[in-house]
Amino acid sequence: MEKPNLHTVAAHAGVSIATVSKVVNGMRYGISPATLARVQASVRELGYRPNRVGRGLRTLQRFIIGMAIVDPSPMFLADPFTTNLVAGLSNHLSEHGFGLLLHGIKPKQVNESFLVRETVVDAYCIMLSGSAVSRQVNTQLFASLGQPLLVFQDRPRAELDDTCYVNQDDAGGAEELARHILRRKPKSAMIVIPDIFWPAIELRLEAFWQVLKQEQVSLKIVRCDESNSDAIARSISDHIDRNGLPDAIIGTNDKIAIVALRLLSSRGLRIPDDVAVSGFNAFEPYSYAGVSLTSARSPAFEMGELGASLLLERLRTGRFEQLEHTLPVAVVQGTTI
Amino acid sequence: MEKPNLHTVAAHAGVSIATVSKVVNGMRYGISPATLARVQASVRELGYRPNRVGRGLRTLQRFIIGMAIVDPSPMFLADPFTTNLVAGLSNHLSEHGFGLLLHGIKPKQVNESFLVRETVVDAYCIMLSGSAVSRQVNTQLFASLGQPLLVFQDRPRAELDDTCYVNQDDAGGAEELARHILRRKPKSAMIVIPDIFWPAIELRLEAFWQVLKQEQVSLKIVRCDESNSDAIARSISDHIDRNGLPDAIIGTNDKIAIVALRLLSSRGLRIPDDVAVSGFNAFEPYSYAGVSLTSARSPAFEMGELGASLLLERLRTGRFEQLEHTLPVAVVQGTTI
DNA sequence: CTGAAAGCGCTTACAG
DNA sequence: CTGAAAGCGCTTACAG
Numbered sequence: 001m002e003k004p005n006l007h008t009v010a011a012h013a014g015v016s017i018a019t020v021s022k023v024v025n026g027m028r029y030g031i032s033p034a035t036l037a038r039v040q041a042s043v044r045e046l047g048y049r050p051n052r053v054g055r056g057l058r059t060l061q062r063f064i065i066g067m068a069i070v071d072p073s074p075m076f077l078a079d080p081f082t083t084n085l086v087a088g089l090s091n092h093l094s095e096h097g098f099g100l101l102l103h104g105i106k107p108k109q110v111n112e113s114f115l116v117r118e119t120v121v122d123a124y125c126i127m128l129s130g131s132a133v134s135r136q137v138n139t140q141l142f143a144s145l146g147q148p149l150l151v152f153q154d155r156p157r158a159e160l161d162d163t164c165y166v167n168q169d170d171a172g173g174a175e176e177l178a179r180h181i182l183r184r185k186p187k188s189a190m191i192v193i194p195d196i197f198w199p200a201i202e203l204r205l206e207a208f209w210q211v212l213k214q215e216q217v218s219l220k221i222v223r224c225d226e227s228n229s230d231a232i233a234r235s236i237s238d239h240i241d242r243n244g245l246p247d248a249i250i251g252t253n254d255k256i257a258i259v260a261l262r263l264l265s266s267r268g269l270r271i272p273d274d275v276a277v278s279g280f281n282a283f284e285p286y287s288y289a290g291v292s293l294t295s296a297r298s299p300a301f302e303m304g305e306l307g308a309s310l311l312l313e314r315l316r317t318g319r320f321e322q323l324e325h326t327l328p329v330a331v332v333q334g335t336t337i
Numbered sequence: 338m339e340k341p342n343l344h345t346v347a348a349h350a351g352v353s354i355a356t357v358s359k360v361v362n363g364m365r366y367g368i369s370p371a372t373l374a375r376v377q378a379s380v381r382e383l384g385y386r387p388n389r390v391g392r393g394l395r396t397l398q399r400f401i402i403g404m405a406i407v408d409p410s411p412m413f414l415a416d417p418f419t420t421n422l423v424a425g426l427s428n429h430l431s432e433h434g435f436g437l438l439l440h441g442i443k444p445k446q447v448n449e450s451f452l453v454r455e456t457v458v459d460a461y462c463i464m465l466s467g468s469a470v471s472r473q474v475n476t477q478l479f480a481s482l483g484q485p486l487l488v489f490q491d492r493p494r495a496e497l498d499d500t501c502y503v504n505q506d507d508a509g510g511a512e513e514l515a516r517h518i519l520r521r522k523p524k525s526a527m528i529v530i531p532d533i534f535w536p537a538i539e540l541r542l543e544a545f546w547q548v549l550k551q552e553q554v555s556l557k558i559v560r561c562d563e564s565n566s567d568a569i570a571r572s573i574s575d576h577i578d579r580n581g582l583p584d585a586i587i588g589t590n591d592k593i594a595i596v597a598l599r600l601l602s603s604r605g606l607r608i609p610d611d612v613a614v615s616g617f618n619a620f621e622p623y624s625y626a627g628v629s630l631t632s633a634r635s636p637a638f639e640m641g642e643l644g645a646s647l648l649l650e651r652l653r654t655g656r657f658e659q660l661e662h663t664l665p666v667a668v669v670q671g672t673t674i
Numbered sequence: 675c676t677g678a679a680a681g682c683g684c685t686t687a688c689a690g
Numbered sequence: 691c692t693g694a695a696a697g698c699g700c701t702t703a704c705a706g
Contacts, residue, residue, distance in 0.1 A: 003456070003483055005683055016693040021685060030691055049482070051456040053399060054683025056390040057698045063451075064401075064438065075638070077414070077424045078621060087414045090439050097451045099438040101401065102427050114400075114434045119340070119388040119699095145386070146340055229625065255625065262627045284415065285622030288566065288592065290599045301412070342699055353677040358701060369675055391699025394682045456683095 004046040006054075013042035024050055064099045065089075065311055066121035068113070070128045070138055076104035080283035081300045082127065085152060088304020089125065096312055098122075110138050116145065123148040123311045129198065139163075148314045150307050154199050156324055164320040166307045166327070170200045170280075173296035173329030174207035177250070177278050180294065180337050182211070184276050186247035188218040192236060192260065193252045194226030201252050204280060208250055220246065224256070232259040245275060248337075254279035254286040254295055261291055261336065277336040292334035299327040341383040343391075350379035361387055401436045402426075402648055403458035405450070407465045407475055413441035417620035418637045419464065422489060425641020426462065433649055435459075447475050453482065460485040460648050466535065476500075485651045487644050491536050493661055501657040503644045503664070507537045507617075510633035510666030511544035514587070514615050517631065517674050519548070521613050523584035525555040529573060529597065530589045531563030538589050541617060545587055557583065561593070569596040582612060585674075591616035591623040591632055598628055598673065614673040631671035636664040 002008070006017040006024075013020065015035060022031060023039040042048070056062045067089060069076045077083055090100040101121055105113050107130045114120065124142050126149065128135040135154060143149050143160040156165045181189065191208055193201055205221070212219055220243060224235035236249065236259070249264070251257030257279030264275055271277055271291075279286070279295035286293070306325060314320050339345070343354040343361075350357065352372060359368060360376040379385070393399045404426060406413045414420055427437040438458055442450050444467045451457065461479050463486065465472045472491060480486050480497040493502045518526065528545055530538055542558070549556055557580060561572035573586065573596070586601070588594030594616030601612055608614055608628075616623070616632035623630070643662060651657050 007683085017684080018686080018693055018695095019691090021683095022692095025685085032691060035691080047481075047483075049454060049456050051683055053390055053393040053397075053456075054698095055685070057394045057683075057700085058685045060390075060698065062390060063457075066436075074428045075421070075424050077420045077427075078417075080415075080622070083414045083420055084412070086439070087412050087441065090414075090441055091411045094440055094442070094450070099403075099440060099451070099457065101436040102423070102439045103431055103436060104424065104427055105431070113431070114436070117386060119386045119390075120400075120436060144384075146384075258625050258627075285417070286625060288595050288623060288626050290595075290626065344699085354700080355677055355679095355702080356675090358699095359676095362701080367675055372675080388699055391682095392701070394684085394699075395701045397682065 004048045005051065009039070009042050009046055009048045012046060013039045015039060024048075062120065062122050063097060064101050064121045065093055065123050065125060065308070066101045066103060066115050067125045068110075068115055068127075068142070069102075069104050070107055070110060070126065070130065071104060072106055072129070074104065080285055081281055081298060084283065084298070084300035085127070085304040085307075088301040089308045090304070092305045092308035093312075096308075098308075098312065107134055107138070110141060116141065119147075121147070122315055123150070125150045125152060125307055125311065127152040128154060129196065132197075132199075135199075148311060148320070150311050152303060152307060162320070163323070164310055164314070165324045166303050166310070167325070168200070168299055168303060169326045169329045170203040171207040173280065173331065174204040175211050176331045177280070177294070177296055178208050178211035180331060180333075181248050181250070181276055181278060182215055182217075184247065184272065184337065186217055186276065188220070188246040189248040189250055190220045190222055190236070190239060190246040191250045191252065192222045192224060192232070192256045194256070195223045196226070204252050226253070226256060229255070229259050232256055233263050236260055236263055245269070248276040248278070251277065251279045253281050254283065254293060257293055257295065257336075258286055258289045258291070261289070261293070271336050282332045291336065293332075294334035294337040295332050296329045297332050298329060303327055341385040342388065346376070346379050346383055346385045349383060350376045352376060361385075399457065399459050400434060401438050401458045402430055402460050402462060402645070403438045403440060403452050404462045405447075405452055405464075405479070406439075406441050407444055407447060407463065407467065408441060409443055409466070411441065417622055418618055418635060421620065421635070421637035422464070422641040422644075425638040426645045427641070429642045429645035430649070433645075435645075435649065444471055444475070447478060453478065456484075458484070459652055460487070462487045462489060462644055462648065464489040465491060466533070469534075469536075485648060485657070487648050489640060489644060499657070500660070501647055501651070502661045503640050503647065504662070505537070505636055505640060506663045506666045507540040508544040510617065510668065511541040512548050513668045514617070514631070514633055515545050515548035517668060517670075518585050518587070518613055518615060519552055519554075521584065521609065521674065523554055523613065525557070525583040526585040526587055527557045527559055527573070527576060527583040528587045528589065529559045529561060529569070529593045531593070532560045533563070541589050563590070563593060566592070566596050569593055570600050573597055573600055582606070585613040585615070588614065588616045590618050591620065591630060594630055594632065594673075595623055595626045595628070598626070598630065608673050619669045628673065629671035630669075631674040632669050633666045634669050635666060640664055
């Protein structure tokens with residue numbers, strides 16, 4: 001049994017395909033009640049489901065938004081930030097009849113991706129990892145495709161057309177956390193960052209630095225291979241052994257902070273009396289570490305929703321109303337500061 | 338400047354659209370080297386990107402697989418199992434030029450989803466939560482759409498056409514864990530399950546029950562609201578207070594096991610000497626709990642990859658070769674048994 | 675080796 | 691209120 005199309009339904013209902021099309025698309029004016037009922041009955045009876053490809057070809061719309069996540073790992077969804085963002089995106093798009101085409105691409109293969117080589121979607125969202133240079137190149141590549149582009153978590157590049165940016169207020173969140181830490185009158189603090197410099201981490205680091213330096217806190221920056229919790233622990237441990245215990249350890253994300261907490265407890269230190277610890281981007285899985293970490297709640301889900309609504313508005317109106325959006329990051333008061 | 342299409346390129350290169358089409362699709366026979374070069378130059382110069390909608394309409398293929406995750410929560414991606422599965426799916430599909438259309442649907446709204454109402458994708462994958470009845474209804478709905486269907490983590494229903502099942506060997510993993518636990522010669526064990534009965538949980542429970550009962554272990558089942566870690570702790574705690582401490586606590590997932598571990602430590606108990614603890618579905622985020630939990634590693638990523646390859650094969654050959662696939666689950670030896 | 679033409683499923687402006 | 695017809699971008703069997 002062939003899949004029914006407009007012609008099948010039209011023949012079955014004894015009308016033209018134009019009439020069926022109108023009924024299916026909910027145009028109620030200019031159609032007699034009798035015809036309407038007859039067509040609807042045929043649609044039901046035959047189990048007709050409009051083929052988007054046909055409509056898409058006619059309207060040159062696809063009702064699909066492409067989300068490209070450029071990440072060297074095939075586990076590109078493993079990060080809770082990404083997961084939450086994608087959930088928010090997909091949720092909002094679904095509610096408006098749009099699909100989300102999810103595509104993880106390795107940094108070297110962006111050029112070969114079918115998302116880039118062919119016209120598959122109505123607009124793009126991207127979230128890029130990698131060096132500043134490779135991010136710039138890839139952002140430019142997507143921007144040059146002649147379709148609207150929404151960039152998550154990266155710094156705006158003035159020269160790009162039809163491109164919009166959605167970020168969380170990493171600097172604001174870090175400032176607020178820094179002020180919390182200052183209440184403990186620390187003399188020294190260690191800021192632990194991943195060795196891959198994401199723009200968000202850069203912003204957090206700058207903000208911590210500004211606020212704490214102003215109060216004469218002695219600051220050390222420690223880099224670590226963030227993908228490996230043993231490596232994180234080793235970096236922090238080495239640094240303490242060489243430079244002594246700081247009054248605060250600032251993790252630029254929750255994963256780092258939790259490793260630090262674990263390490264400190266294993267050395268018999270009390271938190272926050274001996275050392276205060278803060279994280280960043282509080283997400284559910286890390287709450288299973290069993291400590292109530294003071295951190296900053298990432299609005300990743302909301303960023304996804306906002307991104308989706310901006311893109312849909314852009315598609316409707318033909319332009320982005322506002323080119324940059326920054327969502328607030330709220331401190332989650334735990335017991336580690 | 339309009340988006341270039343086949344006609345633009347053909348005019349630019351001074352050939353017919355048929356020739357351009359052949360070049361773009363990599364048909365190398367029956368095209369003179371000179372024509373080939375000229376067309377390729379035009380494609381590059383104009384930045385032509387084939388529109389999939391055109392091809393799709395002609396070939397009646399869309400090169401998109403739809404993944405519907407039926408979950409009451411908008412955070413449908415929050416679970417690491419889902420995340421890993423989707424990553425595997427998307428990864429494999431991307432490598433073969435297919436896109437993954439991700440769609441979270443609330444159980445009541447499956448009927449209204451555009452994925453169901455319109456023909457948007459070439460095949461479906463589904464992963465369903467909810468009661469057995471609602472799962473059955475929704476599976477039937479997707480199967481009735483006249484497109485290939487792949488079901489993750491659910492029991493096969495014999496009556497469905499063109500449907501394939503991919504599961505992990507929950508029973509096997511549970512059996513192996515149960516045998517590990519038996520080495521400690523437990524007299525009693527508590528099995529903690531979520532109050533929502535997923536089919537996977539049911540299988541694990543049955544397997545634990547079989548193996549442990551055979552060795553005369555006294556078994557208690559405790560249900561808990563798994564979405565809330567305080568609720569999990571309370572359920573376990575209450576049960577211990579009323580029935581005494583078991584020799585083993587079997588979490589039917591890692592989250593439950595970690596809450597149990599935390600609770601036991603806070604009561605000053607030693608693991609595994611006083612109580613052995615096991616989890617299920619070992620995923621990265623839970624490794625930050627700071628204990629090396631004995632668990633079973635879920636092949637979620639591999640399930641996604643397998644599902645993708647089965648679907649692509651089905652699309653190529655016209656049928657599913659094998660209707661059911663079960664991937665092994667390996668025990669991860671930690672220090673809690 | 676190359677191209678004219680039909681047609682995939684649909685929408686829409688227009689004529690009746 | 692209804693329908694014939696053009697056309698969206700592409701592929702493909704066929705003729706030359």
